[in-house]
Amino acid sequence: MKRITLQVCMLLSFCSTAFSQSKPFEADIKTIQAYDRIYQTPDNPILFAGSSSIRKWDDLQEAFGAYNVINRGIGGAYINDITVNLKDLVFAYKFRQLVLYVGENDLVRNDETPDSILNRTKVLYNAIRAKLPELPVIYIGLKPSPSRDQYRSKLIAANKLLKEFFAGEKNVKFLDVYPLMLNKDGSYRKEIFQNDMLHMNRTGYEIWEKAIRPLLKSK
DSSP: OOOOOHHHHHHHHHHHHTTTOSSTTHHHHHHHHHHHHHSOOOSSOEEEEESHHHHTOTTHHHHTGGGOEEEEEOTTOOHHHHHHTHHHHTTTSOOSEEEEEOOTGGGGOTTOOHHHHHHHHHHHHHHHHHHOTTOOEEEEOOOOOGGGGGGHHHHHHHHHHHHHHHHTSSSEEEEOOTGGGBOTTSOBOGGGBOTTSSSBOHHHHHHHHHHHGGGOOOO
16 A cells, blocks of 8 residues: 555645644644654654645655655645754654745735744754754745745845854755746746746756755765
């Protein structure tokens, strides 16, 4: 029997608990924990965490199979959501490298600015470093989504601040995927997105895969 993916389990859990969930992402966390009780986590994996761009990476394990990767993304997450759930999404595992993508959902909040996105990211990153000071980290910069074009200037400014911040940190690589996902004239590559013009299709993930692979740590 083909192994059920965590993403499928989380989708089924969402459908059954959407109207009874007592707090954000409680159902997702419980589904992850139940999944971990059924399927053994590979030894010393690379952990991918963050929002829906990670969660919807359905063939992540196939794309990076030789690296023993695990996907612990949760759809719709803001930066603070990852921070408060670090214990269950990150610290619950023993792994050799972390790949993180989160912050794009924060852009759409009117009260969020590039500075506040940077500050929330610092809180998240410092919380990780307090527990895992030497862990190699790949922090993926915010991607250009056609459906969020109105926030483009905020995104560009936030990415600039994030890049500058991580440049001064040790054992972390800031991966700027923004220019990789645009045409040469700076227009959106709409063919790499699903119909919602927000989430990537397989072609979009291939861009990420090619950019991430050289930065991954072997066993």
